[in-house]
Amino acid sequence: MTTELTAPARGFERAEFDQRTARLQEAMAAQGIDAVFFSTEPEFRYFSGFKSQFWESPTRPWFLVVPSQGRPIAVVPEIGVAGFAETWVDDVRSWPSPRPEDDGVSLLADTLDSVAQRHRRIGAMLGPETHLRMPAANFATLQASLGQCGMVDVSTIVRQLRSVKSAAEIGKIRFACEVTAAGFDYLLTHLKAGMSEREACKAMHIEMLRLGADACPYLISASGPGGYDNIIMGPSDRRLEEGDVLIIDTGANFDGYFSDFDRNYAFGQVDPTAHQAYEAVFASTEAGLRTAAPGATTGDVWQAMWSVLEDAGALGNDVGRMGHGLGMQLTEWPSNVPKGDVVLQAGMILTLEPGMTFAPGRMMVHEENIVITDSGCELLHKRAWPTLPVIG
Structure with missing residues (x-):
């Protein structure tokens, strides 16, 4: 369908x-x-x-x-x-x-x-x-x-x-998010071992354009056996193999407004620690969703997410922050950082982006887009899968 x-x-x-x-x-x-x-x-x-x-x-x-x-x-x-x-x-x-x-x-x-x-x-x-x-x-x-x-x-x-969006701005960002989420779902049924990162990203890019995105100027990927070691390069021509974990991080644009989130995929049997790390970042995001509300600070959101990752044995978080503002630019002020003092207000749009180094040279990063409401926060798109999806 x-x-x-x-x-x-x-x-x-x-x-x-x-x-x-x-x-x-x-x-x-x-x-x-x-x-x-x-x-x-x-x-x-x-x-x-x-x-x-x-x-x-x-x-x-x-x-x-x-x-x-x-x-x-x-x-x-x-x-x-x-x-x-x-x-x-x-x-x-x-x-x-x-x-x-x-x-x-x-x-x-x-x-x-x-x-x-x-x-x-x-x-x-x-x-x-x-x-x-x-x-x-x-x-x-x-x-x-x-x-x-x-x-x-x-x-x-x-x-x-600019950090507090109007209803019309939120509507544009929501659509960009829905397009991206549908693109990730499309990949779930079209990815296969043997494809390159570039081929996977191109397939998703074409689908997002078909669904109504004006452009996808930011679409990166990383992969490796049981995990990946960076999230800012790619896509490369590396072929996806049994045991790999692939992340795609992308920002679709509609009428000048961005989405920005990622999804992870496993190919065949992968190291069990990758599944555990995925479940940890998913749980970390849940903590962020419970915390993000008017009156909370960006530091509160960071601490809620980091506490889950720390309990899960995270060796560190090399990204430097765990989410940011979003709108006319792919990343906007403010950032979710330790001791961040920006007070959240209804109408702000943020990403929740917990990431952890779960083994030497292996990362797991997860990102969702939310809008702060009068009573809490709301996801702007379909939530990620609660467990690491396996291709093949």
């Missing part, structure tokens, strides 16, 4: 962008910030609704200015102006890019200067897990052009705003 899924509506109502911008402007007012500029795709899209594959090219910069009042102002290459007819942004300023001698820097400086007259404070994404997507020399030129304006970091404000 062929699986079919129904995708949610694309895009957002204009009221959602109005609300996002108003929340940012409220935080700006509290800190005396006149304007914020964004130059990276997720933030640009979050406040403007502008969605383009042109971000894949490093040639042209794109800027969005959010003043203390009113709608954002786009400062973009001329080639992109027409694309704003589909957005709520009506003030679009442009230049003929590429123009290396002044690729929008003076136009951006003039725009910022015009809306930063009160406090002379301008915000930018300058904190951890961010970047500016513009040459350092151009940023220095921008700062010099703005004279007495101070540049302040707004990454904390923005990541807090």
Whole structure:
């Protein structure tokens, strides 16, 4: 029987962008910030609704200015102006890019200067897990052009705003998750010994696209006798053999929103310790599901999961965290880490990703996607199998 899924509506109502911008402007007012500029795709899209594959090219910069009042102002290459007819942004300023001698820097400086007259404070994404997507020399030129304006970091404000998702955002992520879960189920009946990791991943990729994913830009795998020793490389051309354990970790994308989780498969008879490790990470996830709720912290979630793994004899957790935020990016703030102090709120979407080294050179990692609700949390997709599935 062929699986079919129904995708949610694309895009957002204009009221959602109005609300996002108003929340940012409220935080700006509290800190005396006149304007914020964004130059990276997720933030640009979050406040403007502008969605383009042109971000894949490093040639042209794109800027969005959010003043203390009113709608954002786009400062973009001329080639992109027409694309704003589909957005709520009506003030679009442009230049003929590429123009290396002044690729929008003076136009951006003039725009910022015009809306930063009160406090002379301008915000930018300058904190951890961010970047500016513009040459350092151009940023220095921008700062010099703005004279007495101070540049302040707004990454904390923005990541807090983006971490709590709207109902429409949750719907898109849920669909991306459902597509991925169905892809993993498809593999359960199509995997066989002798396939390569690459062939297995390609089969899943094609099925996820058929089910409605726009893209699967992140699809990795690892395998080995009785386990695997890394989860960031692959897929490779290694052939899957009797006794192997295979992990596939993937993030499907729908309308600009990601899923991110993994599944494990055994081929024939595998070392019993692999089955035990699988059951340990499954139980660890259960502990995370019981703990993740409004008022709990990311540290509480980490400790709940790690306690189970520690009791199961884990030699360590080389991943460094056990889950993270999820949304417009494959990984977002916050991270589930020891003593993490981020308080969970309804609407946050996280992954639960317990991992353990259960023998020298052998890991077992498990990952699920959840949304924090008013009373706890909810899985965004079908739960993984409680025991390690065996192929063949």
